[in-house]
Amino acid sequence: MLEKAQQLKLQFEEKVNTAKTPADLEQLRIEFLGKKGAVASLMSELRNVPNDQKKEAGQIINEVKQFVENTIKEKNIELQKLEEERLINAAEDYDVTFPITEEKGSYHPITLVQRELEDIFAAMGFSIEDYDEIVDDYHCFEALNIPKHHPARDMQDTYYLSTNQLLKTHTSAAQNAILKKYTPELEADRPIRVIFPGRCFRNEKIDACHENTFFQMEGVMVDKDISISNLIYFMKTMLSEVFQQDITVRLRPGFFPFVEPGFELDIQCTICGGKGCPSCKDSGWLELCPCGMIHPNVLTAGGLDPEKYTGFAFGLGLTRLAMMRYGIKDIRVFNSCNLKSLSQFENATFTSPDKEVK
Ligand code: DAH
Numbered sequence: 437m438l439e440k441a442q443q444l445k446l447q448f449e450e451k452v453n454t455a456k457t458p459a460d461l462e463q464l465r466i467e468f469l470g471k472k473g474a475v476a477s478l479m480s481e482l483r484n485v486p487n488d489q490k491k492e493a494g495q496i497i498n499e500v501k502q503f504v505e506n507t508i509k510e511k512n513i514e515l516q517k518l519e520e521e522r523l524i525n526a527a528e529d530y531d532v533t534f535p536i537t538e539e540k541g542s543y544h545p546i547t548l549v550q551r552e553l554e555d556i557f558a559a560m561g562f563s564i565e566d567y568d569e570i571v572d573d574y575h576c577f578e579a580l581n582i583p584k585h586h587p588a589r590d591m592q593d594t595y596y597l598s599t600n601q602l603l604k605t606h607t608s609a610a611q612n613a614i615l616k617k618y619t620p621e622l623e624a625d626r627p628i629r630v631i632f633p634g635r636c637f638r639n640e641k642i643d644a645c646h647e648n649t650f651f652q653m654e655g656v657m658v659d660k661d662i663s664i665s666n667l668i669y670f671m672k673t674m675l676s677e678v679f680q681q682d683i684t685v686r687l688r689p690g691f692f693p694f695v696e697p698g699f700e701l702d703i704q705c706t707i708c709g710g711k712g713c714p715s716c717k718d719s720g721w722l723e724l725c726p727c728g729m730i731h732p733n734v735l736t737a738g739g740l741d742p743e744k745y746t747g748f749a750f751g752l753g754l755t756r757l758a759m760m761r762y763g764i765k766d767i768r769v770f771n772s773c774n775l776k777s778l779s780q781f782e783n784a785t786f787t788s789p790d791k792e793v794k
Contacts, residue, residue: 461511562631571603579734581731627662630655647768647771690726690728701725
């Protein structure tokens, strides 16, 4: 019996050393300590042992049993710790390509339109830049030829912060930084071509058509000999891509201190083809995108010589475009956090503005 017990102990020791996980250990526990396990079967052999040796043999088996139990307990603590570490490490370098099995969310309609436009502009050689939402007076106004007390500031009721900064009222606030950052392009005889989408803030009374938080997508192109013809051709091509049909544009004079001349660009109504319908308020035209030739003062503030370089800028209303694109009639949908409204656009194609989204 002593021999058998020692053998069992050896067998156990060998196996326990190869156990790698708490699950392996549980297997071993069942194998040795279970009802039909090795220790129990040794116990059952006790009945064949002569009576005078029974007590001693029983003690030996009990010692082995104790040993197995204790070893498993200790080893279990050790393996649990390792297992925890393994799980933590696995969580740290999780596999980003792992297939998502849970129901996935959807992109916000502004994100969808923004990405679509970014693709179109990228194909035309434009870089895409992100810019701060908190800026200073210089970038939002002064560098754009809007000095203090200029009446043009009245159009943009601004949220000023106590830090002498403000929430940017238009994406044009990035123009100065972009011109400076991309000057090396001009030096390398390449045009500056950049778009910079962003969130803008103005103190507006909120209703179906007005929001205090909205999105624009600004663009600039600067090179030698850029003219209004370049601006018109470019805007027409770009908008035809956006609307996926040939677009007719018209320019009306518009005043913005940072462009000279400045324009309001209208597109012929895509619904009625210019005949007049409710969507274009019977005018046949939709106001879409202010633009113009960058003012020499703005180029100078950006560190460029206006005698040498010219350029155009445009400010697309991204929120407006998303409303047209998806037929959203109430601007409040965008910031509503209403998933029922916001999740229906991912697979939407061009929607008539007549089709109302609630
Ligand atoms: N920043 C102007 C606004 O939000 C829009 C604008 C007008 C942008 C003309 C431009 C531009 O780039 O050339 O009211």
